[in-house]
Amino acid sequence: VSETFDAREYWEQRLGKEYSLHGVGFGGLGQSYNRWMYRVRAAVFRRVLRELRIDIARAKILDIGSGTGFYVDLLARAGARDVTASDITQVAADALAQRFPQFRAVRLDVSDGVPEGTFDLVTAFDVLFHIVDDARYNAAFANIYASLAPGGRFVFSDNFLHRPSQRLKHQVSRSLADIEQAVRAAGFAIESRRPMFVVMNAPVDADARALERWRRLTRRARESERWGSFIGASLYPIDRALTRVMRESPTTEVMICRK
Numbered sequence: 001v002s003e004t005f006d007a008r009e010y011w012e013q014r015l016g017k018e019y020s021l022h023g024v025g026f027g028g029l030g031q032s033y034n035r036w037m038y039r040v041r042a043a044v045f046r047r048v049l050r051e052l053r054i055d056i057a058r059a060k061i062l063d064i065g066s067g068t069g070f071y072v073d074l075l076a077r078a079g080a081r082d083v084t085a086s087d088i089t090q091v092a093a094d095a096l097a098q099r100f101p102q103f104r105a106v107r108l109d110v111s112d113g114v115p116e117g118t119f120d121l122v123t124a125f126d127v128l129f130h131i132v133d134d135a136r137y138n139a140a141f142a143n144i145y146a147s148l149a150p151g152g153r154f155v156f157s158d159n160f161l162h163r164p165s166q167r168l169k170h171q172v173s174r175s176l177a178d179i180e181q182a183v184r185a186a187g188f189a190i191e192s193r194r195p196m197f198v199v200m201n202a203p204v205d206a207d208a209r210a211l212e213r214w215r216r217l218t219r220r221a222r223e224s225e226r227w228g229s230f231i232g233a234s235l236y237p238i239d240r241a242l243t244r245v246m247r248e249s250p251t252t253e254v255m256i257c258r259k
């Protein structure tokens with residue numbers, strides 16, 4: 001599969017057509033629903049930042065696969081002053097440089113290498129599961145490990161399946177066991193893992209019936225923005241609460257690792 005997939009070409013096309021949270025988010029669900037999903041992500045990310053207990057104003061931070069810069073913006077709002085935004089596409093690297101003149105923005109493929117440096121924090125949200133080639137997936141962890149200062153943290157999202165990996169053309173949901181192995185092989189210690197979503201995102205880590213139920217629940221959001229807004233607003237408080245209390249989820253989760 002990996003030989004026929006050109007990640008840079010795919011993302012240049014996708015972001016070139018739709019450079020928005022919708023373009024980097026969940027394709028079929030519309031802008032309104034995606035906006036509500038991003039609010040959950042923001043809430044979880046702020047919790048993670050608090051838990052890391054790092055001096056954010058002094059930290060040297062690298063965000064990988066920044067896309068529209070959603071997390072770069074959250075970092076700026078949290079008081080970060082030294083952030084490097086990055087993306088595999090020129091489209092995003094150029095737009096990020098414009099949007100965040102106070103920071104750096106670079107074009108890079110994380111599997112080929114990341115800026116030399118001693119980062120205190122590296123983040124990669126909804127990026128690594130788009131690396132379909134396993135050797136390149138492992139290379140990404142090794143490169144990130146090398147870019148961190150001793151004790152530095154790496155925070156990323158993935159689907160961490162409690163079942164065999166699921167391979168699509170432009171995305172691989174890897175098993176928890178495979179991901180833990182890749183993380184540890186790079187040298188990281190795993191600190192924690194928690195849900196990014198519980199009900200708002202497709203339950204890829206559950207059986208076919210759960211997926212069917214979720215499709216029915218979100219069906220209207222695919223039909224109109226009004227429905228997307230209504231369903232998104234209804235599910236948002238549920239996920240805000242559930243992501244706080246649940247340890248596992250049937251969908252995307254966030255892992256924190258330490259060098």
Ligand SMILES: C[S@@+](CC[C@H](N)C(=O)[O-])C[C@H]1O[C@@H](n2cnc3c(N)ncnc32)[C@H](O)[C@@H]1O
Nearest residue numbers: 011024065066067070087088109110125126127
């Ligand atoms: C699903 S989007 C997520 C964007 C952003 N992190 C967010 O959560 O809003 C994935 C992003 O990763 C970028 N990307 C994909 N593969 C990459 C790679 N190998 N190295 C760096 N960036 C990559 C894409 O261009 C895209 O902007």
